[in-house]
Amino acid sequence: MTVLGYLANGLVFSSIIVLGSIGLSLVYSIADFANFAHGDTMTIGAYTSLVTFGAIGGLGGAVLGLPYGFFVALVAGIAVAALVAVGTEKLIYEPLDIDSIGLLITSIGIAFIYRAVIQIRFGSESTDFDIQALRPIDALLPYGIRVTLHDVAIVVSAVILVVGLHVLLQYTDLGRKMRAMADNPDLARVSGIRTKRIKLWTWVIGAGLAGAGGVFLGLFNQLAPRMGFNLLLVIFAAVILGGIGSVYGAMAGGFLIGMINQLTPFFSNVVEALPIWPGWLARVAEGLVSIEYANAIAFVIMVLVLLVRPNGIAGEGAT
């Protein structure tokens, strides 16, 4: 496989990570705690769209290898993920009068509850969308790129959502208020911003994006009750790499972590080709830069970046 092929794989995987990490960072910046239930919010989105898609079917036509019904199911997944997150905020996080560490630990419990509910309904075995799997796009094969139309759909949808969020943050009233609140919640409140309402909107956007990420993860791979939680560690790495609390940082971090994860085979080819001296060092390097350590390598790069930029790529508070 060529470098281009690995980059293409990385782009697809990054799209999913980016959708997950934006929500996590957004909630951190405004609700002020690291939400461990975020991964399972993705799972909720995925299973909602599975049910919706099962109920409404393909609805006739298809675009990018995906039936129209899938996009309706995607919207349903986003909506339900957002709804569940808002409900959890209203019922649990808001009434709890505890600090951010308390909320963090509560959210771990919430994650278990989400997962258990899904497991009760769907069992713990993996399942998948009833969509015909595709072969790679022939036109791209000569370049060594092996992606399907579904992968293209994932990237395109993720780009649309990310651009939409950018427009919302930069050019709308809500976006300005959200940025103000992330910078300084007290000052925002004093200036007449209804911070509670903004907080709810943050949950809607963050969880909605997570829901979309979950649906795409289900399409990319398959659905299982642990799918979101298994990805959560990588998403946290992306958020911290980008600078926790920063949406644009989360985008950059998600993109980098996803890329590094998928580029590991390429790195190991490079290490093998490099004239490393002495011989034992080359062997050690070849042993370490290997596909089994893809996540570990991503984390090492994260640590290296943090050593140079302690606050992450985007630095402090630049929502």
Added chain:
Amino acid sequence: MSRDSTDLANRRTLLKLTGGAGVAALSGCLSTTDDGGDGSDGSDGSDGSDGSDGSDGSDSSDGSDGSDGGDSGPYEIGMVNSLTGSLSAFGQRNKRGVDLALQQVNEVGIGGRELNIAVEDSESENQGGIAAAQKLVNQDGVPFLIGAVGSGVSLAIYESVVQDTDVVQLSQNSTGLNLTNFPGLLRMSPSGRSQSLALSNIIAEDGYDSVAVTYVNNDYGQSLTDAFVNAWDGDIAYNNPHDQDQASYSGVISEMNSSGADAWLFITYQAEFSTMVNEVFSSGYEAQFYGADSVQGANVIENTPEGSMDGMKIVVPSAPVEEENYQSFRDTFESEYGQEPTSWAAYAYDCVINAALAIQAADEFTGAALQDTVRRVSGPEGETVTSFEAASEILADGGGPDDVDYQGVSGPIDFNDAGDPVGFLQVLEVQDHAYEGIDFVEG
């Protein structure tokens, strides 16, 4: 004012006392579940749980009385199963086998008493398995533990909970090779070494001289792969582990593809393997697949595109399907669950039957006594019997553990010194996106 506060203090004291009594009563209940206890005292113990009226904490001592009695209550043994996590498919199969066996044992009874199995979930992980086993062994005090599914989990349980105690551990589904090094850890499913040998023979017979192997990064994957590498004479173009539960394995399969080998061997679990097959399909690679038993399952067929793994060959430990006792097991299983049993269900079934016979043959319901009988009731000495009922009759007529040779529905059992059974293997081929048995191999 002062009166009020006294009242309050009194009420507090009362609350404390009732609370204490309640806790004591509850702890009484806990110990009753241990050895079953005799029926009437046992139910007193559960009365104790509503000891919140606090009037008689003495109920709790009634409860603990149950633990030293015990002639008519059920025998309780423990089981660690994979109800959730990546091996949950095995857990489901086990459950069906166990339920069926329990039903048949309790129809006959063990010397007039029933058998009860306390099941805990390992979540298919070492930590979960250890916690489950600790609960069963240390809290419930079971002398016989069936568990677990994953080889790593079985070993973790053995090393941190069972070793240095008298408790008998009998794994229902573990096929990892290194379990052979722990003679105290019994298992019902044959060692994976036979699988690795069979796979290397089959791949060689199919005319491949180069193979790419990827295995799940744990005891099971590592040991099967090591055995395969030892047995394989040809070239190994790729040999790397992968982690469980990853969202993508496209790196692994693209490396396998660039290794140039035409035969790809997967020693991993179903969820991981489905992901890989999907990615092989969507990347447009072509290769002849081979797999160890754990990559086979109905959910793999469901979650992979039609035709994506046709021609794949898988070696699975198999029940002796030509034997009469297996066929009757299959018929009962089918009428009960509406589907054919897997060999995994048969192993779990035999675990329960073997445990029940060991209990009946033993002088007392303790780990030490069961250690002695568990191998002998299914060992090669004695009269050959194929059902619990027949074996139970011999024991009831005064027969010792050596007078019975229980032949399981999964095979002759006959644990060797290392705690491994004799087993059979079946070769499956994927044809038209379904598994077809094409051959049998001796284990």
